[in-house]
Amino acid sequence: MLFNSIDFAIFLPIVFLLYWFVTNKNLKLQNFLIVISSYVFYGWWDWRFLSLILFSTIVDFLVGLMLSKEENETKRKALLWTSILVNLGFLGFFKYYNFFIENFTTAFSFFGNEIQPNSLNIILPVGISFYTFQTLSYSIDVYRKKLEPTKDFIAFSAFVSFFPQLVAGPIERATNLLPQFYKKRSFNYGRAIDGMRQILWGLFKKIVIADNCAEYANIIFNNSSEYSGSTLVLGAIFFSFQIYGDFSGYSDIAIGTSRLFGFNLKQNFAFPYFSRDIAEFWRRWHISLSTWFRDYLYIPLGGSRGGTWNKIRNIFLIFIVSGFWHGANWTFIIWGLLNAIYFLPLILTNNNRNNLEIVAKGKYLPTLKELSFMLLTFSFAAFAWIFFRAENIKHAINYISQIFSNSLFTFPIYDKDDYAKPIFLLILVFIIIEWFGREQEYAIARLSLLKHKGFRYAFYYAIIFIIFWFSGEQQEFIYFQF
Amino acid sequence: MKKYILSILFFTLPIIFVMFLADYFISNNHKKNHSYPGEIEVWNDIYAGNIDSDIAIYGSSRAWVHINPSILEDSLNLKAYNFGIDGHNFWLQYLRHKEYLKYNNSPKIILLAVDVFSLQKREDLYELDQFLPYMLWNKNIIKFTSSYNGFTYKDYYFPLLRYGGKIRKIENLFNLEQDDSIEITYRQNGFRGMEREWNNDLAKAKLKMSQYKIEIDSSSVNLFNQFLIESKENKIKVILVYTPEYIDGQKFVENRNEIIKIYKDFAIKYNLLFLDYSNDDLCTKKELFYNSSHLNKKGADIFTRKLSSELKARTHNRVDGSAPVATFLGKATMQAIHIENFAKENAANYFDYVFELIKKIDQRLIDKSEKTSIYSSRRLRS
Numbered sequence: 001m002l003f004n005s006i007d008f009a010i011f012l013p014i015v016f017l018l019y020w021f022v023t024n025k026n027l028k029l030q031n032f033l034i035v036i037s038s039y040v041f042y043g044w045w046d047w048r049f050l051s052l053i054l055f056s057t058i059v060d061f062l063v064g065l066m067l068s069k070e071e072n073e074t075k076r077k078a079l080l081w082t083s084i085l086v087n088l089g090f091l092g093f094f095k096y097y098n099f100f101i102e103n104f105t106t107a108f109s110f111f112g113n114e115i116q117p118n119s120l121n122i123i124l125p126v127g128i129s130f131y132t133f134q135t136l137s138y139s140i141d142v143y144r145k146k147l148e149p150t151k152d153f154i155a156f157s158a159f160v161s162f163f164p165q166l167v168a169g170p171i172e173r174a175t176n177l178l179p180q181f182y183k184k185r186s187f188n189y190g191r192a193i194d195g196m197r198q199i200l201w202g203l204f205k206k207i208v209i210a211d212n213c214a215e216y217a218n219i220i221f222n223n224s225s226e227y228s229g230s231t232l233v234l235g236a237i238f239f240s241f242q243i244y245g246d247f248s249g250y251s252d253i254a255i256g257t258s259r260l261f262g263f264n265l266k267q268n269f270a271f272p273y274f275s276r277d278i279a280e281f282w283r284r285w286h287i288s289l290s291t292w293f294r295d296y297l298y299i300p301l302g303g304s305r306g307g308t309w310n311k312i313r314n315i316f317l318i319f320i321v322s323g324f325w326h327g328a329n330w331t332f333i334i335w336g337l338l339n340a341i342y343f344l345p346l347i348l349t350n351n352n353r354n355n356l357e358i359v360a361k362g363k364y365l366p367t368l369k370e371l372s373f374m375l376l377t378f379s380f381a382a383f384a385w386i387f388f389r390a391e392n393i394k395h396a397i398n399y400i401s402q403i404f405s406n407s408l409f410t411f412p413i414y415d416k417d418d419y420a421k422p423i424f425l426l427i428l429v430f431i432i433i434e435w436f437g438r439e440q441e442y443a444i445a446r447l448s449l450l451k452h453k454g455f456r457y458a459f460y461y462a463i464i465f466i467i468f469w470f471s472g473e474q475q476e477f478i479y480f481q482f
Numbered sequence: 483m484k485k486y487i488l489s490i491l492f493f494t495l496p497i498i499f500v501m502f503l504a505d506y507f508i509s510n511n512h513k514k515n516h517s518y519p520g521e522i523e524v525w526n527d528i529y530a531g532n533i534d535s536d537i538a539i540y541g542s543s544r545a546w547v548h549i550n551p552s553i554l555e556d557s558l559n560l561k562a563y564n565f566g567i568d569g570h571n572f573w574l575q576y577l578r579h580k581e582y583l584k585y586n587n588s589p590k591i592i593l594l595a596v597d598v599f600s601l602q603k604r605e606d607l608y609e610l611d612q613f614l615p616y617m618l619w620n621k622n623i624i625k626f627t628s629s630y631n632g633f634t635y636k637d638y639y640f641p642l643l644r645y646g647g648k649i650r651k652i653e654n655l656f657n658l659e660q661d662d663s664i665e666i667t668y669r670q671n672g673f674r675g676m677e678r679e680w681n682n683d684l685a686k687a688k689l690k691m692s693q694y695k696i697e698i699d700s701s702s703v704n705l706f707n708q709f710l711i712e713s714k715e716n717k718i719k720v721i722l723v724y725t726p727e728y729i730d731g732q733k734f735v736e737n738r739n740e741i742i743k744i745y746k747d748f749a750i751k752y753n754l755l756f757l758d759y760s761n762d763d764l765c766t767k768k769e770l771f772y773n774s775s776h777l778n779k780k781g782a783d784i785f786t787r788k789l790s791s792e793l794k795a796r797t798h799n800r801v802d803g804s805a806p807v808a809t810f811l812g813k814a815t816m817q818a819i820h821i822e823n824f825a826k827e828n829a830a831n832y833f834d835y836v837f838e839l840i841k842k843i844d845q846r847l848i849d850k851s852e853k854t855s856i857y858s859s860r861r862l863r864s
Contacts (some may be wrong), residue, residue: 006636006643020483187483196490457493465495471647 001044003253004206006292010259011041019261020187027184031158034181034261039160042126045167049125052090057160059086060135064149064156065143076143079206083139094125099328100304127167129325133292136161138174140296147175154182164257168250169266170288185262193447195259197460201351204463207471209373209430212423213238221389224399229408232399238387242266244273244315247382252442271438273381273431274359276373278342279352281381290323293318304347311347316340323482326388331396335387342380426470502549505641508649509615519568521612521669525564527672528578529616531585536560538582539672540575541725542596543568548595548777550786551671557790562753564672569608572600572702576709577626583716584622591719593789596745597727597775598735603699607632616645666836675779678772684731695736703744710752721793722749722756726764726785730776757792759785 001007015037023029063083070076138159141147150156165171172226188480220227220235228233248269255265272284282290298318302310310411316337323336328475346352358375362364383400390396437443450456527533537560537818539549554562565578579592606631607613617623617638624638637644668674668719673839713720722745733736742760749756764770770781777785 006634006640084646185702187486192486193489217823460493461497468642468646 001041003250003257004203007044011037012260016260018320024187027182028154028293030185031154033153034158034163035161038158038163038166039478041163042166049128049390052125052128053131053161054157056087056090056132056135057157060160061150061153061156063139065151067139067142068149077478079080080139080143085468087136091128093134095127096324098330099453130169130171131160131166133171134174135169137292137296138178141174145290147178150182152182162258162261162263164254164261165265167253168247169286170240170251170254170265171292172265172288173292178265180263187262190261191262191450194445195256197444197447198252198256198259200256200443200460200463201442202249202254202256204467205245205249205252205430206479207467208245208426210242210249212470213242213245214468216420216423217242217389221399224337224395227402228410228412229403229405230410232403232411233408234412235399236382236386236389236403239439240378240385241253241430243385245430255442259403267441271358271443273378274374274435275377276359276370277346277351277377278380279341279346280355281377282339282343283356289322293322297321303394304352308348312344315343315347319343330393331390332385334393334396335384338384338387342384361439395462422470426466494661498718499598501640501642505618505645508642508645509618510609511787512615513681515666518609518612518630520610520674521567522615523667523669524565524578524672525616528535528565528582530587533586535563535565536590537593538579538589538591539566539595540579540597541566541723542570542575542597543812544597544725544775545593545595546672547674547676548785549593549723549789550673550675550782552673553783553786554790554793557787558794562671563589564669566595571603571699572706572709573603573699574626575600576705576857577622579709580622580626588716588718592643593711593721593723595723595725597724598696598738598741601698601702601741601744602696603702605631613617614648617644634861643659663816672722673782675782676772676776677776680768680771681773683773684734687734693736694734694736696741698737698741698744706748710754713856714752717718718789720752720754723789724756724758724760726762726770726781728768728771729765732760732765732776742776755796757789761787764788814844858860 001011004166015033019030019033023033035224039050039053042053047407060083063079067076067079067232070079138147138156138389142149150159155178158181159172159174162172162177186216217238219233224232224235251268255268258265266288267287268288268395270284270287272281275281275284298314301314301317303314319340320335323332323334326332326335343352346354359370386399387393387396390399434443437446444459447456449457513522513526522704535551537551537554537558539545539551539562540706541549543566546564549564549566551562551564554560565575567574567578589706610627610630610798612631613627615621617627617633618641619639627633628635628638629852633644688775705819710720724745727859735741742758745756746758748754759765764777764781764785767781770777772778
């Protein structure tokens, strides 16, 4: 079920009413309703893959229970590896099987040994990368004794399958989300309104910004050989806003929806395009994944401690794995590699934690220096997005080489019918709203401070009107494929 | 909680009200749109219930640009309307038929222009915006368009949502200053003669593939059958017409004969008249076509005269008009009228033409008499 669909618009109020009016007196029943609703939500796409979620839930639940009783370190490790192998096994099979088979075949034929590829027609279950990482974090935290394992299977199932964040995150930690299923939730008017507001903003980002940018990004990327260098630059910018609007929009809707049910999810995007360096960018982009890799991969590997070579190895490893997490394609690996290259000078010179606060905090405008650094960081990010968006490495290289041709200095031509002009204006308005809301959890959170109800309502109606008037062709959320 | 639900209600009620209001306003504006090409004009006529025709012409663009109702009217003294729907097979032709009968008087005769694509269902809902003003809660439109890649149920059941994102892209959709006094119509009684010259569509298609195989859609065949049964029950006479196709284009479709045989079988099964012009001498005249499937205006007028002559001959000489194969007298009359029409248009070549035609008539009469004897013997056997 897509958040930006009528199906969800019908599903959400039904679940909401059942949750607060029918099951509100019994916590177990309320959690059970969440599990059922989440399975309906997921099964709407393909019910067959519900068995994967259920299996993963059972395995990690049992592993957690056994870990709590087991003191023998070897056996505890074996239990942890069971969880890791099951979860990564699913991920490996559904997501990476064909990639490895095809690459092995290519490698063998390179050395003169022709073998028949045995690739399978595998459907990638939506959200598999998200919920496997979420359940893995539970097993690892229980193993590390940072978390008491749960004995409540319903609560644990609800934690694994919680529908707002099941298919595209944020990837929640058991330490944050699971305890919320143990406590009775009470309805809070302010929080619910805040949730609705965040949902509205998420829909704006997705339907207006991402879907409209997608139309032009798709045209330009799919026919890149026909366009000038300047137009291709524009294509990369369109894609940068598409992926940001798409993914952060999804996160906003997920967080807002959770609030309606009395849950707090962690912020997943913190205005990453206002970052002044790439380290800051990665502290603000897909925070739940970055921190997952930091806590479960980077730090166990030694993090930034140890010698220079260790640091370099760890940085490259974490970014390459992160790229590979996004998809079984060399383009994602190169994207990760590029980000590692951007990141490396900062970490080697100990400048990776220079910009911890949001830019120009407490001020209306940034300084010229801040603005230049923001633009530079955005340019680096947009350049790397070319690999992320391209069909394959060759496509990305052709795209980039065409950018750096003489046609870079011509006027970009991409839209015969002039439909894109208002989109530029909308992107500009979007940037301005994001800028003035950058110190909040999401850009329009500040609206709650407006005392005059009329102004607030006028703003909401205006957003609804813009969503209707400027909605682009409906596109699936990009991160569904990961 | 009560406060929250009331807030949501107070917030959403004005939105729902505005949605209905805007839907009405935008749909009315869209009904004045003459694009798609002119399909909305036909839908408007249908839903206004002001079509009072004796002859209804059905089919795709090969009905729409080929059969001129005003020529039929002049020749047969019967009112005619062309319901041809561009780019769609029988599936949506039938939708138009259902809506037409629902809101208007039934015709006496349906001229159904069949072609190689009539029984092939496409996946996309071509020119889908033509349905926008009429589709909200419209059972027939929902039934016949929902199997295509086009609309989802939200578009059919929720006001305004189907226009989402189209406001900027469809001309005059939200124009507050529409001038109703200016009435420019693209079609006349559903027909549009195309003032076009031969283009390179066929050459382009041949570059892509040497031959094309039509996939016959069984649901469309069943619907075709159902339509013929219903028409018989409603006492509407159906005449199948295979309008001219340029000779080179005919070779392009691999299973053309198989498809034409389906129509012939239907004609025999329901005792219908099937007028097949696919071997007519018009098919060799490139100057009468703008691509291999479509006659230009000149070609359409010549063809409609030819068709009306044949229909006239049939209604005068065989009142039931139900024979599957042209009769000797009917065919001869038709050719004679055709010579007369041609002579009026092209006096210089008159004698050459007559000479050629006499040769062709001789040959055809021999062929027909052979075929008639085959059919007669088949009928006797059955």
